[in-house]
Amino acid sequence: MANEVNLNRLAVFVALVGAGSFTAAAEQLGMTKAMVSQHLARLEQELGVSLLMRSTRRMSLTEAGVMFHADCVRILNETDAAIERIGESRDTPAGTLRITTSMDYGVAVVAPAIASFLKLHPAVQVDLTLGDQVSDLIAERFDLAIRSGWLRDSNLRAVRLNGFRQLLVAAPAYLAANGVPRRPADLAGHVLIALSVLASPSRWIFTSSNGKRHTVRIPQVAQANSAAAVRAVALAGAGVAVLPDYLAEPDIRAGRMVALLAQYRLPEGGIHAVYPSRQPPAKVRAFIAHLRDRLVEAAV
Incomplete structure (x- = not known):
């Protein structure tokens, strides 16, 4: 039976009880007196019980009406609270x-x-x-x-x-032992600590200031699945590495890393x-x- 009840009628029923008359409830709800009466009649039909006893002068709740009214008030209050909570979630970070x-x-x-x-x-x-x-x-x-x-x-x-930006870097100790590359082709003589999660970890495209692209493959000496691990291996002097600027720049400023081939750009992420x-x-x-x-x- 519950799934056959129009829940909008609960609000009409509570308003009717609170207003004390069909006329007052109609004014409060912005509908006609006949419509209020129709909602109550259909609600009683859907529930299969009488909720109100009414005469030409007064109305009073039946025993079932008293219990049902209390439940309706609770349900509507909980609904209002739920709507208020979802509104707060929508508008206020919490x-x-x-x-x-x-x-x-x-x-x-x-x-x-x-x-x-x-x-x-x-x-x-x-x-x-x-x-x-x-x-x-x-x-x-x-x-x-x-x-x-x-x-x-x-x-x-x-x-x-x-x-x-992606930056090609190496530790000063590595460069002292292996030389500083001056152009992308020089990287063939160096070794790379690669980020293994990339589609082509050892293949890189350098773009010069005039827009010319240089594709190189750098011999890979080690790889790791996180940029933080690649950085750690490069800091220890094992080879060159390509690192994001947010990870490399603090080391460059502190002198722990050297930025290489600064006149070329690598693809941005x-x-x-x-x-x-x-x-x-x-x-x-x-x-x-x-x-x-x-x-x-x-x-x-």
Whole structure:
């Protein structure tokens, strides 16, 4: 029987009891007195019980009506509270924000952004998962992924936050022992610590200032599945490496690494916020905006 009841009639019934008359309820609801009466009659028919006893002058609840009215009031209050909660979720950042990103970008960029984000939004808690495998956002219940590089085709929504340059680098000790390459062709005499998750880890395209492209294959001496590990091996002097600017530039400024072939450009990658929901909640929108602002500030 419950699935045959029009739930909109519950609000009419509660309004009728609260108003005390069909006329007052009709004015409150913005409908005719006949329509209020019709809703009550159909509700009683759907339930199979009488809810009101009425005469020309007064109306009173039946025993079943008293119990049903109390339940209706509770249901409508819970509905109002649920709508209010979902509205708060839509408009105010709150709750747990589950983020996934790569190990290197997470440590270098996302984790510091989380710290400043939490100061702005104390009602949010963050659960950050770092890993270099692409996570299934829906199956693993992530709200948001921050992905660097080149996006795969998918049905997920994505927002480009920024881009990054790729830099060819090596430790000073390695260069002292093996010489400094002056042009892309010189890399044939060097060895590469490669990032194995790339489609072509040892093949690189350098573009000169006049737009001429130089494709080279660098002999590979080692590989790792994370840029942070590639950086560590390169810092130890094992070979040259191609690293994203956010990972390499602190080492270059500190003198731990040397940028090579600066007159050439390597392909640039993108930083994207990826999320599964067509209408992301406020906590997701707020973090995307916060991270984008930090990236813009860092680039100035």
